[in-house]
Structure formats: structure tokens, C-alpha cells
Amino acid sequence: MSESCQSQNIRWMDVLYHLLYDVHRVESKIENLEKSKRDMNKEIRTLKHRRNTVCESGVIKLYHGVHRFSWPYVKHIYFKKHFEKPPVITYGIFTLDTSHKKNTRFRTDVVYITKSKFALKLRTWNDSITYGVGLSWMACGK
Incomplete structure (x- = not known):
């Protein structure tokens, strides 16, 4: 080459x-x-x-002397606008007024969730004395 x-x-x-x-x-x-x-x-x-995603929120306040209620207490919350399907519910207690003489026992449960409403069940048990409670909640969905 x-x-x-x-x-x-x-x-x-x-x-x-x-x-x-x-x-x-x-x-x-x-x-x-x-x-x-x-x-x-x-x-x-x-x-x-x-x-x-759309969210709606609110507050629940229950105090003896202001509201008449007994334990367990079920609070039904109706949404301003219906969701396409049941939303996700988030909630938290911001006030819990109890007697200092007894043990504090308090429980919250979501009873049901639909497109138009949900319910929270608030309860105490045994000898607990609860005078009031404050909760915030938020529902988010489509």
C-alpha cells in the first residue's frame, strides 16, 4: 500500500x-x-x-355551659359543595378541657365519610371528666 x-x-x-x-x-x-x-x-x-383537588375546613367547639351534650357525642359535618367521591379527612384536637382530679381519657373516630358529609364521634370512658373540646378538620378531594 x-x-x-x-x-x-x-x-x-x-x-x-x-x-x-x-x-x-x-x-x-x-x-x-x-x-x-x-x-x-x-x-x-x-x-x-x-x-x-379541593379542600374544605372547619372547627368544632363543644363546651359545657355553652352547649348541651353528653358523651359519646357524634358531630355530623355537611360540606358546602359535594365532592366527586368521599374526600380524605384530617383532624386534630386543639383544646381539651378535663378535670384535674380524674384521668384524662378521650377518643375521636371518623364514623363515616360520604361525598356530602362526614361524622366524628367524640367520647370519654370510665370516670374521666371532660368539660370541653375543640377540633379542627379538613376534607380534601376532587
Whole structure:
């Protein structure tokens, strides 16, 4: 093989090497772009879901002397707008007024949840004396 042919072969090998190197870099960039696209699509789905989520909240306050009630007490809460399906209910006690002479025993349970309402059951047991309770609640759904 002549020197000029060998020289041309070397140049072609260089060109081929650089082309393969560039192809590898482009493939790597395409993989990164595809991953970014998947991540963005996931975020878009999350945002769409969040946009359709509606929440309603309220407060329940029961105090002897102000309200007439006995334990157990069931509070039915009606939503201002109906949900498409039963929402998720979150609640917490922010006030619990009990006698210092007896043990404090208090329990809350969600009795039922529908698209239009839910009920909380509040109760004490044994010799506990509870004068009042305050709860906040939040219902979130579509």
C-alpha cells in the first residue's frame, strides 16, 4: 500500500473516530433530554391532579355551659359543595378541657365519610371528666 493510501486511511480513521465520538455524545444528550421529558411529564400530571383537588375546613367547639351534650357525642359535618367521591379527612384536637382530679381519657373516630358529609364521634370512658373540646378538620378531594 502506498504512503498516500496509508495517509488517507489514517485520515478516514480519524474522521470515523470523531464521528463515533460525536454520535456517543449526541446519544448521551438524547438520553438526558428523554429523562428530563419524563420528569416534566410527571410534574405536569402532579400539578393537574393538584389543580383538581379541593379542600374544605372547619372547627368544632363543644363546651359545657355553652352547649348541651353528653358523651359519646357524634358531630355530623355537611360540606358546602359535594365532592366527586368521599374526600380524605384530617383532624386534630386543639383544646381539651378535663378535670384535674380524674384521668384524662378521650377518643375521636371518623364514623363515616360520604361525598356530602362526614361524622366524628367524640367520647370519654370510665370516670374521666371532660368539660370541653375543640377540633379542627379538613376534607380534601376532587
